[in-house]
Amino acid sequence: MAIAGLLVQAGKEDLPGVEARLKELPELSTYGIHKEQYIVVVAEAPSGQLEQVVERINRLPGVLTTYTAYLTVEDELPGVPD
Amino acid sequence: MEITRREFLKMSAAGAALMAIGCPVAAWAAKGEGEPDRWVKGVCRYCGTGCGVMVGVKGGKVVTVKGDPKNHNAGFLCLKGALMTSVIYAKERITQPLIRKNGKLTPASWDEALNLVASKFKEAIAQHGPKSVAYYGSGQALTEETYLASKIFKAGLKCNNVDGNPRLCMASAVGGYVTTFGKDEPMGSYDDIDNASCFFIIGSNTSECHPILFRRIAARKEANPATKIIVVDPRVTNTTRIADIHISFIPGTDLALLNSMAYVIIKEEMDNPRFHGAYCAFMDKEGKPQTFEDYKKFLEDYAPEKAEKITGIPAKTIKEVAKIFAQSSATMSMWCMGINQRIQGVWANNLIHNLHLLTGQIGRPGATTFSLTGQPNACGGVRDAGGLSHMLPAGRLIANKEHRNQMEKLWGLPEDSLNPEPGLPTIALFEALKEGKIKAMLILCTNPAQSLPDVNRYREAMARKDKFICLIEVFQDAETVQFADVVLAPAFWCERDGVYGCSERRYALIEKAIEPPGQCRPSVNILVDLAKRMGVDPKLVPYNNAADIWDEWRAVAKPTVYNFWGITRERLRKESGLKWPCPSEDHPGTNIRYVRGEDPLVPPDHPTKYFFYGRPDGKAVIWFRPYVGCAEGPDSEYSFVLTTGRVLDQWHTSTMTGKVPEIQRSYPKAFVEINDKDAKKLGIQTGDHVQLETRRDKMVFEARVGEVCRPGLVFVPWFDPKLLINKLTINAVDPISKQPEFKICAVKVSKAAKA
Numbered sequence: 011m012a013i014a015g016l017l018v019q020a021g022k023e024d025l026p027g028v029e030a031r032l033k034e035l036p037e038l039s040t041y042g043i044h045k046e047q048y049i050v051v052v053a054e055a056p057s058g059q060l061e062q063v064v065e066r067i068n069r070l071p072g073v074l075t076t077y078t079a080y081l082t083v084e085d086e087l088p089g090v091p092d
Numbered sequence: 093m094e095i096t097r098r099e100f101l102k103m104s105a106a107g108a109a110l111m112a113i114g115c116p117v118a119a120w121a122a123k124g125e126g127e128p129d130r131w132v133k134g135v136c137r138y139c140g141t142g143c144g145v146m147v148g149v150k151g152g153k154v155v156t157v158k159g160d161p162k163n164h165n166a167g168f169l170c171l172k173g174a175l176m177t178s179v180i181y182a183k184e185r186i187t188q189p190l191i192r193k194n195g196k197l198t199p200a201s202w203d204e205a206l207n208l209v210a211s212k213f214k215e216a217i218a219q220h221g222p223k224s225v226a227y228y229g230s231g232q233a234l235t236e237e238t239y240l241a242s243k244i245f246k247a248g249l250k251c252n253n254v255d256g257n258p259r260l261c262m263a264s265a266v267g268g269y270v271t272t273f274g275k276d277e278p279m280g281s282y283d284d285i286d287n288a289s290c291f292f293i294i295g296s297n298t299s300e301c302h303p304i305l306f307r308r309i310a311a312r313k314e315a316n317p318a319t320k321i322i323v324v325d326p327r328v329t330n331t332t333r334i335a336d337i338h339i340s341f342i343p344g345t346d347l348a349l350l351n352s353m354a355y356v357i358i359k360e361e362m363d364n365p366r367f368h369g370a371y372c373a374f375m376d377k378e379g380k381p382q383t384f385e386d387y388k389k390f391l392e393d394y395a396p397e398k399a400e401k402i403t404g405i406p407a408k409t410i411k412e413v414a415k416i417f418a419q420s421s422a423t424m425s426m427w428c429m430g431i432n433q434r435i436q437g438v439w440a441n442n443l444i445h446n447l448h449l450l451t452g453q454i455g456r457p458g459a460t461t462f463s464l465t466g467q468p469n470a471c472g473g474v475r476d477a478g479g480l481s482h483m484l485p486a487g488r489l490i491a492n493k494e495h496r497n498q499m500e501k502l503w504g505l506p507e508d509s510l511n512p513e514p515g516l517p518t519i520a521l522f523e524a525l526k527e528g529k530i531k532a533m534l535i536l537c538t539n540p541a542q543s544l545p546d547v548n549r550y551r552e553a554m555a556r557k558d559k560f561i562c563l564i565e566v567f568q569d570a571e572t573v574q575f576a577d578v579v580l581a582p583a584f585w586c587e588r589d590g591v592y593g594c595s596e597r598r599y600a601l602i603e604k605a606i607e608p609p610g611q612c613r614p615s616v617n618i619l620v621d622l623a624k625r626m627g628v629d630p631k632l633v634p635y636n637n638a639a640d641i642w643d644e645w646r647a648v649a650k651p652t653v654y655n656f657w658g659i660t661r662e663r664l665r666k667e668s669g670l671k672w673p674c675p676s677e678d679h680p681g682t683n684i685r686y687v688r689g690e691d692p693l694v695p696p697d698h699p700t701k702y703f704f705y706g707r708p709d710g711k712a713v714i715w716f717r718p719y720v721g722c723a724e725g726p727d728s729e730y731s732f733v734l735t736t737g738r739v740l741d742q743w744h745t746s747t748m749t750g751k752v753p754e755i756q757r758s759y760p761k762a763f764v765e766i767n768d769k770d771a772k773k774l775g776i777q778t779g780d781h782v783q784l785e786t787r788r789d790k791m792v793f794e795a796r797v798g799e800v801c802r803p804g805l806v807f808v809p810w811f812d813p814k815l816l817i818n819k820l821t822i823n824a825v826d827p828i829s830k831q832p833e834f835k836i837c838a839v840k841v842s843k844a845a846k847a
């Protein structure tokens with residue numbers, strides 16, 4: 011599983027609606043609206059499916075774009091101590 | 093409270109996102125059992141935005157990458173930047189030297205491989221002279237690698253055939269800055285984004301090609317909704333989503349638009365005579381001095397009503413954007429390949445600069461003329477360190493005796509010993525390979541078998557039996573590997589240390605985080621070893637590591653306007669990048685060049701506020717550059733325009749992004765975008781197979797029908813090695829910059845049968 015810390019950028023007036031829609035997506039946890047522009051989101055998905063999650067977010071009405079601030083695939087690498 | 097490691101990782105992810113936007117990070121993001129052993133500072137391997145990264149290492153392996161909150165990107169990364177881990181550990185890594193034997197690349201020892209390369213170069217030089225060998229480098233190589241390779245060839249072998257892939261992407265921007273301001277590189281920085289009240293974005297799909305800068309532009313607009321964004325692009329891209337005005341135009345006619353904007357600005361008295369009267373010279377296209385009145389006469393051909401006929405842009409819109417550009421409190425222009433990859437690329441660059449000089453939209457926070465770079469180190473490495481065939485380090489020119497003599501002194505060479513004849517720029521270089529005049533070529537960190545225009549022609553050249561190609565390449569599936577006689581295995585990205593310099597004159601260090609796999613070696617070590625075996629005087633390459641080269645390069649730049657003496661390795665280790673000029677170790681770096689009080693190279697007692705010291709008279713040039721069309725416009729037979737470019741997550745020839753499953757699934761293969769009206773006429777629907785045929789070759793792509801392209805235009809991304817769109821592009825070059833016109837050629841479009 012990959013875990014990504016994402017920033018979802020939306021217009022000020024769209025933020026509450028976007029946050030509500032993000033909460034409906036099972037692979038996401040949201041961490042509030044910040045700086046009147048961003049919703050902090052953590053996505054968990056098998057790394058091969060993460061892009062679909064990001065695409066799904068990007069397609070939500072009101073979303074300007076999504077940025078990745080953090081991504082780990084630590085437990086998918088061979089030989090890395092757990 | 094006990095938390096599981098998974099929960100910890102989730103918290104770290106949220107914490108990093110919060111940190112990226114400057115919010116306090118909750119206590120739960122503090123160090124815990126799931127955290128990497130250490131974080132190592134670096135720079136993203138991909139685009140010219142040059143985002144700072146922190147590489148998380150655990151048990152000697154890279155396990156995560158996050159944005160560096162102290163660098164300009166403030167902790168943000170786009171998806172591809174964050175997904176570097178799987179690239180490092182790709183199964184396609186080349187981990188030992190390979191020699192082609194009986195047509196097959198076979199493992200060899202370093203000694204065997206390097207001796208073979210050295211003997212081939214020595215043989216070519218002995219039999220055919222130094223012009224028969226060449227180095228082809230990259231805007232992705234480290235600064236130290238480019239500086240060193242260029243020195244080995246120019247000083248050690250007396251061969252000026254040293255060029256690189258920035259010739260394909262940045263050469264026109266260099267030509268534009270040098271002809272207008274006397275010196276290369278932008279005067280502004282990314283900080284200008286936070287202060288601009290108008291963005292004039294032309295020939296750049298910033299959203300997909302420089303995502304983190306797009307974020308900053310969008311944030312500026314959000315913070316200050318009165319900010320106007322003008323996007324000039326014949327496609328409706330994601331960048332146009334935030335535009336107040338999107339101008340679509342007939343491809344190749346933007347020179348007429350830019351001249352017409354200048355016409356309107358003067359006609360409506362929105363110019364700034366106090367600025368251009370004091371700080372600008374006027375010149376016609378031959379470089380003869382002219383007056384402001386002459387300029388007005390020259391612009392008569394570009395009244396908006398006349399320009400409308402050329403460009404397809406309504407006169408009303410031209411007037412409106414000229415007004416916004418001139419009257420905003422601070423206008424920032426940004427452009428990229430849509431302007432540079434053109435046979436009139438330098439002229440188009442000049443015309444953008446003209447608008448800033450005419451209106452005085454320059455040299456203030458937010459007011460600047462800013463070229464975006466495609467690769468992470470085209471600026472810092474190839475442009476600054478002199479990795480092109482006509483250049484020596486720090487803006488010096490091979491054709492200039494004084495500059496050669498300076499470098500001879502700095503390099504400890506006898507006076508007048510450097511070869512005074514410039515070498516061959518990229519297209520001419522590969523033409524010479526095709527003609528059998530180049531016998532041996534060293535290629536570092538680039539993939540010309542995919543990235544050159546009209547690439548069949550140059551793949552044929554690279555396939556010549558009598559040539560010798562040595563490739564220093566990370567991945568065995570890069571197209572150019574097929575043509576290499578020897579492949580050397582380099583350390584990749586954070587497996588060695590070195591400097592990248594991004595679009596804003598910022599030099600930042602990639603620190604070594606992990607050991608390279610197998611027998612891989614840092615490219616600087618490979619180059620030094622190879623130079624000695626080729627018989628280059630060991631005194632010319634006295635380096636133990638990249639840091640030694642950096643110190644020499646600092647000294648070489650010190651007497652020039654590139655002075656970054658204060659950017660020591662030590663400071664780079666501590667700080668997340670510094671912007672030159674930076675003449676002393678206590679200097680904080682420069683945000684705005686050419687302005688008294690901002691630029692350390694303008695004396696504090698200089699009599700005027702602005703000083704374009706790159707030019708002999710201290711004045712920037714407003715050029716008369718008439719509209720000239722493209723090399724190969726559409727006609728009755730080839731009736732569409734083909735343009736190429738990037739998509740969001742794939743990068744360049746996808747040798748790296750192609751290793752990332754997330755990205756590969758998003759963009760598995762190239763496609764052709766076609767306007768829905770055109771598609772309807774041709775009976776094409778999304779998913780249908782479409783044949784594109786130019787005068788060079790033909791290929792079949794899957795169609796994406798929509799409104800992205802204007803009627804008459806089709807777009808294909810160039811990342812896909814299985815669908816090499818560069819087989820169709822044209823090799824015509826700009827007469828000044830020698831940069832090819834990737835962005836426009838004529839193409840026939842027809843529906844093809846399903847395979």
Ligand code: SF4
Nearest residue numbers: 136138139143170173
């Ligand atoms: S914007 Fe460019 S430099 Fe920044 S993370 Fe993305 S690819 Fe890397």
